Amino acid sequence: MGIKILTEFIDLPDLNRFEVYRKHGGYEAVEKVLKNDTPDHVLAEVKISNLRGRGGAGFPTGLKWSFIDKSTDKARYLICNADESEPGTFKDRYLMERNPHLLIEGMILASFALGVQQSFIYIRGELFYVLNILEKAISEAYAKGFLGKNILGSGFNLDLYCHPGAGAYICGEETALIESLEGKRGNPRMKPPFPAVSGLYGCPTVVNNVETLASVPWIVKNGGEAYSKIGIGRSTGTKLISACGHLKRPGVYEIELGLPVEEFIYGEEYCQGIRNGNKLKAVVAGGSSVPILPANLILKTAKGEPRLMSYESLQEGGFETGTMLGSGGFIVMDETTCIVKNLWNFTRFYHHESCGQCSPCREGTGWMEKILHRIESGQGKMSDIDLLADVAKNIEGNTICPLGDASAWPVRSTVRHFRTEFEKHLIEKRCPYIK
Numbered sequence: 001m002g003i004k005i006l007t008e009f010i011d012l013p014d015l016n017r018f019e020v021y022r023k024h025g026g027y028e029a030v031e032k033v034l035k036n037d038t039p040d041h042v043l044a045e046v047k048i049s050n051l052r053g054r055g056g057a058g059f060p061t062g063l064k065w066s067f068i069d070k071s072t073d074k075a076r077y078l079i080c081n082a083d084e085s086e087p088g089t090f091k092d093r094y095l096m097e098r099n100p101h102l103l104i105e106g107m108i109l110a111s112f113a114l115g116v117q118q119s120f121i122y123i124r125g126e127l128f129y130v131l132n133i134l135e136k137a138i139s140e141a142y143a144k145g146f147l148g149k150n151i152l153g154s155g156f157n158l159d160l161y162c163h164p165g166a167g168a169y170i171c172g173e174e175t176a177l178i179e180s181l182e183g184k185r186g187n188p189r190m191k192p193p194f195p196a197v198s199g200l201y202g203c204p205t206v207v208n209n210v211e212t213l214a215s216v217p218w219i220v221k222n223g224g225e226a227y228s229k230i231g232i233g234r235s236t237g238t239k240l241i242s243a244c245g246h247l248k249r250p251g252v253y254e255i256e257l258g259l260p261v262e263e264f265i266y267g268e269e270y271c272q273g274i275r276n277g278n279k280l281k282a283v284v285a286g287g288s289s290v291p292i293l294p295a296n297l298i299l300k301t302a303k304g305e306p307r308l309m310s311y312e313s314l315q316e317g318g319f320e321t322g323t324m325l326g327s328g329g330f331i332v333m334d335e336t337t338c339i340v341k342n343l344w345n346f347t348r349f350y351h352h353e354s355c356g357q358c359s360p361c362r363e364g365t366g367w368m369e370k371i372l373h374r375i376e377s378g379q380g381k382m383s384d385i386d387l388l389a390d391v392a393k394n395i396e397g398n399t400i401c402p403l404g405d406a407s408a409w410p411v412r413s414t415v416r417h418f419r420t421e422f423e424k425h426l427i428e429k430r431c432p433y434i435k
């Protein structure tokens with residue numbers, strides 16, 4: 001059994017209640033910090049831990065916090081990104097539903113480190129029942145003196161509000177999220193300026209993922225150095241992986257970074273292999289936005305080394321033969337899957353969710369969807385394969401926000417690794433997977 005930082009007590013009945021969380025060491029990190037430590041000390045521990053953002057990009061959390069502009073007398077804000085709409089990703093929901101106080105404790109510690117007095121959880125609107133759980137936990141934290149004025153007599157004040165979104169994937173992008181929180185349409189902003197300089201209401205703002213913030217109490221309690229020793233290389237700590245698709249045992253797993261992918265897919269402790277004894281065909285390792293890899297390249301790198309669940313190992317080989325850890329949404333497909341249909345499905349999603357500000361994304365996602373529909377339904381031409389790859393190439397890098405890239409990477413990687421499957425559709429003039 002690997003170390004559990006986020007899920008040690010997750011199966012305890014009523015862990016979402018203050019007393020149960022408290023009985024198992026909850027809020028001890030806040031007590032310790034407010035009695036003995038300075039904000040700079042907390043920031044230093046997070047830096048030493050090498051914790052990286054768990055929302056998708058893997059940006060070092062301590063470094064992000066250190067960008068906060070402390071030279072102005074403007075308010076500073078902390079926003080927890082709980083939008084979690086990336087297809088295949090369902091780990092933040094699990095954490096908030098089962099252990100909401102862990103997130104609240106992480107937000108108190110982060111707010112203390114950043115000099116924040118008002119903080120927000122921006123939660124995906126569809127997760128209405130989780131919103132209720134969070135609001136109840138927040139009320140308990142206020143009642144017990146862990147939120148509000150003069151927390152534990154330390155002079156530190158913090159308010160925490162929940163704000164549900166209205167169900168747009170783009171509102172998970174941090175600047176679209178900020179626009180939405182300000183009451184506007186959730187359109188991403190041009191960067192720079194980055195939120196650390198000009199975020200919510202034009203003030204310095206940090207946006208962090210649920211899992212990132214929930215990792216902070218352990219770091220504060222046990223020290224950044226202890227955290228930095230868990231994991232592998234620059235991929236420190238543990239990561240929640242939401243595994244779905246054709247697995248015997250799908251679910252949310254907390255793994256130590258560095259675990260071999262093969263052990264994760266086939267190991268007794270984890271997913272226990274592919275359903276019905278079928279063969280593994282492909283994996284999308286980090287949510288629908290990252291490049292797809294065929295079975296051979298997800299289990300081993302092109303150099304023949306075992307592929308590990310870490311930022312670096314999954315990226316080994318670049319986009320030619322590698323992928324990304326992303327949000328940890330691990331989508332597994334067996335030999336019965338039509339890869340073209342899967343890509344059509346993903347692309348339909350990106351077309352639907354494009355905010356429409358940039359022409360390459362607004363128009364290109366629609367064109368890719370049309371071409372894929374044509375190929376899947378047996379109406380395509382051989383030249384459609386290169387046309388598809390060409391449209392994707394022209395979206396990549398040419399848009400305001402990364403949703404454009406997120407729509408292009410699955411297309412480019414699927415064409416790269418599964419060209420023969422597109423050709424089969426075009427030669428047979430039908431989907432070979434429809435019996």
Ligand SMILES: Cc1cc2nc3c(=O)[nH]c(=O)nc-3n(C[C@H](O)[C@H](O)[C@H](O)COP(=O)(O)O)c2cc1C
Pocket residue numbers: 052053054055056057058059061064081082083084085086169170171172173174175207208209210212213401402403406
């Ligand atoms: C289209 C799009 C959707 C995103 N959705 C989410 C999301 O649901 N949750 C999340 O934490 N980050 C999401 N992100 C990443 C955020 O912009 C941001 O990088 C992240 O919240 C930062 O937190 P972290 O540093 O703790 O990872 C999304 C990015 C894009 C481009």
Ligand code: SF4
Pocket residue numbers: 170187188353354355356357358359361362399400401402403404405
């Ligand atoms: S890339 Fe797409 S989603 Fe992002 S700003 Fe441009 S049009 Fe909107």
